[in-house]
Amino acid sequence: KAGVTQTPRYLIKTRGQQVTLSCSPISGHRSVSWYQQTPGQGLQFLFEYFSETQRNKGNFPGRFSGRQFSNSRSEMNVSTLELGDSALYLCASSLEGGQPQHFGDGTRLSIL
Amino acid sequence: SQKIEQNSEALNIQEGKTATLTCNYTNYSPAYLQWYRQDPGRGPVFLLLIRENEKEKRKERLKVTFDTTLKQSLFHITASQPADSATYLCALPPYGNNRLAFGKGNQVVVIP
Numbered sequence: 001k002a003g004v005t006q007t008p009r010y011l012i013k014t015r016g017q018q019v020t021l022s023c024s025p026i027s028g029h030r031s032v033s034w035y036q037q038t039p040g041q042g043l044q045f046l047f048e049y050f051s052e053t054q055r056n057k058g059n060f061p062g063r064f065s066g067r068q069f070s071n072s073r074s075e076m077n078v079s080t081l082e083l084g085d086s087a088l089y090l091c092a093s094s095l096e097g098g099q100p101q102h103f104g105d106g107t108r109l110s111i112l
Numbered sequence: 113s114q115k116i117e118q119n120s121e122a123l124n125i126q127e128g129k130t131a132t133l134t135c136n137y138t139n140y141s142p143a144y145l146q147w148y149r150q151d152p153g154r155g156p157v158f159l160l161l162i163r164e165n166e167k168e169k170r171k172e173r174l175k176v177t178f179d180t181t182l183k184q185s186l187f188h189i190t191a192s193q194p195a196d197s198a199t200y201l202c203a204l205p206p207y208g209n210n211r212l213a214f215g216k217g218n219q220v221v222v223i224p
Contacts, residue, residue, distance in 0.1 A: 004155070033211065042216035043156075043201065056211045090155050100146060101203075101212065103155030 001026060006091050006104035014112050018079040021107045025072050025093030031055075032074040033101065034066060037088040046089075049074055050096075078109075086111045114139040114206060118215040126223055131189040133218045135202035138183060140213075142204035145178055145185050150199045150217065159200075160187075192222045 005024040013019050025032050033056075034046040045058040049068035066076040072093070078085055088108050092101035117136045125131045135145070144163045148156035162169040162178045162185065169176045175188040189196050199217040206213045 035214075043203075043214035045211050045213065048211050056207070058211075092155070100158040100161060101148075101156075102158070103148075105153070105155045 004091055004093050004102050004104035006089075006107050008107060009105070010108045010110075012110045012112060013081050015081055015083060017081050018077065019081060019109065020075055020077045021089055021091075021109075023074045023076075023091030023093075023104060025074070025091075026102055029093035029095055029102070030072055031094045031096055031099075032068055032072060033092045033094075034074070034076050035090045035092065036060070037090055037106070038086075043090070046076065081111050083111050085109065114213070116140075116202065116204065116213055116215040118200075118202060118218040120216065120218075122219040122221055124221045124223060125192055127192060127194060129192055131192050131196070131220050131222070133187040133200055133220070135185040135187065135215055136183060137204060140183070140204060140206055141180075142206070144204070145176075146203045146212070147174075147176055147185075147187050148201045148203060148214075150201060156201055189220070192220075194222045194224050196220060197222050 007022045031050045033048040036044045047066050048056040052068045063079045068074045088106045090106045092103045115138045146161045147159045150156040160176045162176045173190045177186045199219045201214050201217040203212040203214045
């Protein structure tokens with residue numbers, strides 16, 4: 001069974017731009033969660049999607065958004081990028097939310 | 113406020129010894145707690161889940177305990193090997209089963 005796939009692996013953007021990250025979950029998994037990981041804050045929950053609906057949202061500004069498609073693939077978008085958005089963005093899937101999460105290897109986003 | 117605390121200092125341990133990591137939490141009443149392993153540049157990998165009615169869980173050389181009175185989980189790696197060197201994260205569901213909150217992780221370095 002293929003694992004969680006995130007694309008791209010690395011991304012460099014400048015302040016003010018926007019970015020879209022993609023996540024393909026494990027086949028059959030309907031829950032997809034997104035996390036931001038930084039050295040200072042650790043893993044911070046962004047949002048969770050289940051069957052194309054956002055079920056949970058973390059404490060991030062509205063610049064961070066996401067969506068899930070009917071095949072469970074998910075995208076997250078960050079608009080008006082700030083230097084502080086530099087981080088590793090991780091996607092995780094599970095059969096049901098909260099169950100052991102299967103993580104991808106993340107997208108490393110650097111803002112110049 | 114809610115907190116999940118793991119030791120920020122790396123644990124350096126001699127090969128063959130037992131490594132013990134601590135996860136303390138406050139203002140949570142989790143139904144379960146999970147442990148993950150993360151290697152540099154990779155996403156976390158699920159290791160073990162322990163429920164609130166379980167005192168102890170084992171998987172090969174790994175052992176986890178869960179004390180809901182002390183609000184603490186201990187994670188043990190017995191007969192540690194250099195390949196066990198990684199960062200270990202604890203996670204629990206703060207608001208039910210649909211999301212996870214993570215500690216910042218505890219790095220383990222096993223010295224040959």
